[in-house]
Amino acid sequence: MTPSPDPGLPEQIANQLRDRITGGLLTPGQRLSEAQLAADLGISRNTLREVFRLLTREGLLTHMPNRGVFVARPSMPAIVDIYRLRRLIEVPMLAQGWPQHPAVARMQEAVDHARLFQAAGDWRGVGSANMAFHAAIVALGDSPRLMAFHAQLAAELRLAFGLLDAPELLHGPFIDQNAQILQRLVTGDAAGAAALLGPYLDQSERAVMLAFARLA
Amino acid sequence: MTPSPDPGLPEQIANQLRDRITGGLLTPGQRLSEAQLAADLGISRNTLREVFRLLTREGLLTHMPNRGVFVARPSMPAIVDIYRLRRLIEVPMLAQGWPQHPAVARMQEAVDHARLFQAAGDWRGVGSANMAFHAAIVALGDSPRLMAFHAQLAAELRLAFGLLDAPELLHGPFIDQNAQILQRLVTGDAAGAAALLGPYLDQSERAVMLAFARLA
DNA sequence: TGGCCTACATTGTTCAACAAAATGCAAAGA
């Protein structure tokens, strides 16, 4: 996601925490104590603070002044917002996509990986491959800023996925749809591909909302 | 911009630095020494580091590992990218705008302020009012994430404005166009307003590019 | 029981120190 020519320690720790959060080890709403977590991770409080800033900017943590940081709690409005923005971003980028673009290879790769993960029953892997597919769609647009923004949305969405069960319903139906979109794109029918993507995202949003409603 | 219920010290310092940068006190490409700047601002190195993280995320500073932070140098591709994203964001938000939305009042306010600043010959003020107008357009969409993203783009663009001369050419022509867009919106013609905005942004981009080319 | 007040715990910020990395300079060699 990030081009990351920066093997800085805070970024490494941020990756660890990201995995813990999206992996469900940290439950949403949970408070993260600076002192204790710093000791757990073997880093200083100051460095951990920098990590918190990073993840807060990404929407994975919520920072309340003088009260501490908490694992973000995905809300219904947040999910609606994220899907609206995904439509706003991904559909035009796909529509102006061009078959020889390097990102197309990454789309193909994502489709293949998703199939492999599906065969192995690893639904979390399928979800990651799915997200990689959509990141590649945005990459078609060659806008570094838009890619970074979309990556943020994806991270926040993964947080929501993490606490939902029924991963098969969330990710399964989209493996073949991804393949269809990719096929239209490589045959030069970018408009047709984009036309598929809108309903695709609607369907995905409905699935998430349903699983989310079952929670509350 | 930021709802900012956080009067945190780093944010305050960040505002100061933002002003210094967009105000042209710091020249692009200039390196900022942690120790010296911390002493100048009367804060600790650690806190300054946090400020650097903030402004780096906003695109105003560039951070090179183990080398320090530098004032970002606006590039031609960056400007092209920013304007493309502004079109992608602002036009749809305006098109789905609705006359009773609270943000409309902020658009009106921005138009009025721009006129006042123009009368006073304060072109930098006009530029700020202009940006407030466009921020209000995005606010029509009621997406907090999109507003934050757009604010980032605006900050980066202000950096480019700061080092360009001819502010009258950059900001002057758009005062009346803002008023026209607003008028169409309040009369319920959101589509017409959006139709004006596209060419408007094209014209603005051309003006920036021209001034920028004169620099190099 | 309900509201206030005090003690405690946590965050916000600073300071001083050391390790790691990059920069600049100077000397040695071709």
Add this chain to the structure above:
DNA sequence: TCTTTGCATTTTGTTGAACAATGTAGGCCA
């Protein structure tokens, strides 16, 4: 003279401890 190697210096990266400021919890008193 030009290049290259190595060293000293400077700057960043990270740590740990300290203190102030704020929020929280529990007990006390009416």
